[in-house]
Amino acid sequence: MSTGGWTNKNIDSLLTATGNNVYRPTLTGLGERVHLASSNITLNTHILDVVNVILYENLNDLVLVGHSYGGMVVTGVADSIPERIKKLIYIDAFLPEDGESVISITGTPVDSSLKIEKGLFYHDWIFAEQDPPKDVPHPVLTFIDDIRLNNPQRLEIPTTYILTVEKGKNPEDDDFFVHAERARKKGWPVLQLEADHTPERSAPEELVKMLQEIVTN
Template sequence: MVVAAREEGEMESCRHRPDRGDGRRSAREYLMATYLICHGAWAGNWAWKRIRDLLRTENHEVLVPTYTGLGERAHLANPLVDLETHIQDVRNVIEYENLTDIILVGHSYGGMVATGIADRIPERIRQMIYVDAFVPQDGESLYDLSGGESSFAASVEGWLIPPVALAPDTSPEDIAWTTPLRRHQPVRTFSQRLRLSHATPPCPRAYIHCTRKPNKDFFRQFADRFSQNPAWAFHGIDASHSPNITDPHLLAQLLLSYAPAPLP
């Protein structure tokens, strides 16, 4: 199902939500859900602060594990950190917190991590939501899906990738608080190919494509693939690549629509 949305906090109906008369449902009409978010490259838990606050206001549990070498764990960066390291980071949180019935969200690079998690422990996942994210198949790396190493600059050290520029329309306020927190990404997280044991996760899947991009859109390939696929719920939204920062209310309302509805 294709859904286009722009107004903050508003969206058209989707097939996962019971109707309240106008095709939408109040967030408080849902049961408590557990959202586990796999953040994007160069980021960390901090990048989802606005979304965390909005979802928790609706009494949902929200976890955003920061990967090794980024955010508050930047001091652990080393040349051996790879995609599997980050998958294990998130898997450990799931297992040590004993999380089940998870709404698993992957943003951008986090789609690589989320796909690995769903493959390793599918019985823990209730729903997968890709937010302008890479969706790899078995044997694919982020480089394979983004045009190769030339798409990203290498740092002087050689094993780190500096953050890409923020979208030109990012507000000065958002640039001011996010720029100092972004950290270089270990290169092996982009170059390592993901190995999958299962062809398709058994849980429902949704894709959110952010259309407001002035430059190359790495994620159009996935929008084209899933927008007409009946196995996927699809949403196109007029937002930048990082709606968790630039359009948090819009994204939060869309994520809330996937919380489980109570029995009649």
Template sequence: MAVFVLVHGAWQGGWCWKRVAELLRESGHEVFTPTLTGLGERAHLLNSKIDVDTHIQDILGVIECEELSDITLCGHSYGGMVITGVADKVPEHIRSLVYLDALVPENGQSALDLLPTETTSSFLESARTTGAGFRVAPGRAGNFGVNIQDQAWVDRRCVDQPLKTFEQAIYLEGAWNQIPRHVYIYATGWDPGIGEQFFDQAQREAGWEAITMQCGHDVMIDKPQELTQILMASI
């Protein structure tokens, strides 16, 4: 039995992992799909002070309170910021890191530093015009390449993201590089996409496995069976 902690991306919640979590549990694994503060069923906690550190602490809290070790830690999209920060603080608890079409920050970088300029501008404009200065509205599921059948569900469940989670730089000691295994999964079926630069880097770096999947950004929704197999192979 392996232990999986699956961290969602911006605007979503633990709900997005439902299909993958069920498949992993059917195979006998222990699975945690925590929802980050201010999102999903915790949207009532949304406030202007929530930042990346808040979300890193959310996952550290799960690891501590559930007394987890030998973890396969997977982060989707913005969740790559979170899992990097977690792994840098408790590398001894992590067996492998899986970046699912995710941001991979270096020391001192924020999510906004890693995203295209037009995306950054749209986030800031959303917060300024409709988000009381601190909330970023979600984009439509179709823009991320989500399959037609699931678009209404995803749109219904997504909520505003705290702007500070995109703005705050992450500071790393480098301990996350000590994790025995790193995997990068690049979803190639949506435009503009965010994963190409990180996929290219993963191909060049020792200790990294680089994988492509022909689907939209929300791989866990579009291809849960295939993703489950990759996660189990990363143990």
């Protein structure tokens, strides 16, 4: 959400050092693709961003990882091309059902209480005077669009959910606990990582260790 592939640079380095091939695509309008930001970017745009990386790089038997809003994206990708995906991992991420959106899941109304300009949502931690790399405004339609899931093969992909919980906090108070519970009800393993919502920045070594354990098991 509001970030780009750059935020996973440390994760990339750590995984590559152990012999993994890593792709960290940036979604349209975010990160180094911020110059493409517009009010016309939809959830499907972002799903196709990742689908096309997989198709044009001719990737198979891959481990697909989605973090935060990225859970919406990887769910759509898994529904589109499940045959390409060996394992699916959600990290403190949305786990939507058919017909849901970020807005419908969170119950947040799209109204004047949100800072929206030219179809882009500005989080309160985003400041124009910051130099790159940085988080940027996020296309609003990607939060509003309902996801459409039609392929039951998606549910056959071995999937793991990682819930990040800050030290001393109750997991049940975490914003993404409800999604971890959804995963649990589907019979998927749910792991807990002591970290804030952005473990790729705050706990990269611990996150990579957990990812490698999931991949090798």
